[in-house]
Amino acid sequence: xxxxxxxxxxxxxxxxxxxxxxxxxxxxxxxxxxxxxxxxxxxxxxxxxxxxxxxxxxxxxxxxxxxxxxxxxxxxxxxxxxxxxxxxxxxxxxxxxxxxxxxxxxxxxxxxxxxxxxxxxxxxxxxxxx
Amino acid sequence: xxxxxxxxxxxxxxxxxxxxxxxxxxxxxxxxxxxxxxxxxxxxxxxxxxxxxxxxxxxxxxxxxxxxxxxxxxxxxxxxxxxxxxxxxxxxxxxxxxxxxxxxxxxxxxxxxxxxxxxxxxxxxxxxxxxxxxxxxxxxxxxxxxxxxxxxxxxxxxxxxxxxxxxxxxxxxxxxxx
Numbered sequence: 137x138x139x140x141x142x143x144x145x146x147x148x149x150x151x152x153x154x155x156x157x158x159x160x161x162x163x164x165x166x167x168x169x170x171x172x173x174x175x176x177x178x179x180x181x182x183x184x185x186x187x188x189x190x191x192x193x194x195x196x197x198x199x200x201x202x203x204x205x206x207x208x209x210x211x212x213x214x215x216x217x218x219x220x221x222x223x224x225x226x227x228x229x230x231x232x233x234x235x236x237x238x239x240x241x242x243x244x245x246x247x248x249x250x251x252x253x254x255x256x257x258x259x260x261x262x263x264x265x266x
Numbered sequence: 267x268x269x270x271x272x273x274x275x276x277x278x279x280x281x282x283x284x285x286x287x288x289x290x291x292x293x294x295x296x297x298x299x300x301x302x303x304x305x306x307x308x309x310x311x312x313x314x315x316x317x318x319x320x321x322x323x324x325x326x327x328x329x330x331x332x333x334x335x336x337x338x339x340x341x342x343x344x345x346x347x348x349x350x351x352x353x354x355x356x357x358x359x360x361x362x363x364x365x366x367x368x369x370x371x372x373x374x375x376x377x378x379x380x381x382x383x384x385x386x387x388x389x390x391x392x393x394x395x396x397x398x399x400x401x402x403x404x405x406x407x408x409x410x411x412x413x414x415x416x417x418x419x420x421x422x423x424x425x426x427x428x429x430x431x432x433x434x435x436x437x438x439x440x441x442x443x444x
Contacts, residue, residue, distance in 0.1 A: 143434065144430065147429075147430045147431075147433045147434050147437075148426065148429075148430055167441075168437060171437040171440060171441055172433055172437050174382055175382065175386055175433065175437055175440060176405060176433075177379070177382075178379060178382040178383045178385075178386045179386055179401070179405040179406050180405065180406070180408070181379060182300075182304065182383060182406050183300065183407065185300070185383075187296065187299050187300060187303060187309070187312075188299075188309070188313075189295065189299075190295050190298070190299050190313055190316040190317065191313075192291050192295070192316075192317065192320045193317065
């Protein structure tokens, strides 16, 4: 067997009887064989080497409960609505009595507020009587 | 299916995926970091690469298939290849002088395992990227030739050739440093 062939077998880890016979006769291939075996052991031992943990930082999507978002939106709208001015006290006012008129009550549509939530499937309607 | 059902399904899927993701990170964190470290040679770079690998895992959780370990190996190798390419120029500029071989050292003396590990680790960085990936997966990770071929997307004969070449180069490198 030629040294080149032996080198191939050694690097592939195939140590047959013919290779062993060549190793007994060839000090160079024997040295290479020892080197490869020692490297293989060193590489394998790297598998068990302790390494620090990875601090995995994944930007997670924040989940906002739709009902919490809706409640917050309602509160914000309530703060922005115009408030009725306080009624003045009836001091020194004159009471005028007028004959009652029968009128048909006007149908007034309630104020409708549409609120969108982060979830496109959830829409909140808020109806306010005038 | 109502909107509520849909929302519930989406929420359950997210929760399930979240659990799977954390489980996968816990199970494979060490492996990803170890491979990245051996491929890149620097712990800081390996940690960056591992971070990138897990970010890709998070984004592709629905598409990783039945074998997450093989997927993680493949992505780790790809991320490290990208990292290595970006860093190569900087490394060449910043190459520190290598210690000269000590001729007074007894050539017959076997290197201590720790010293050999250091030299092998150093030698890995001298290998071409494909050979380095093949030998790291085959000899450090202990995967079969077929598994390595599947991960790297090459034929088994190519893996055998790369591993063979890498082992000989490593042996010569270590011998030159003794």
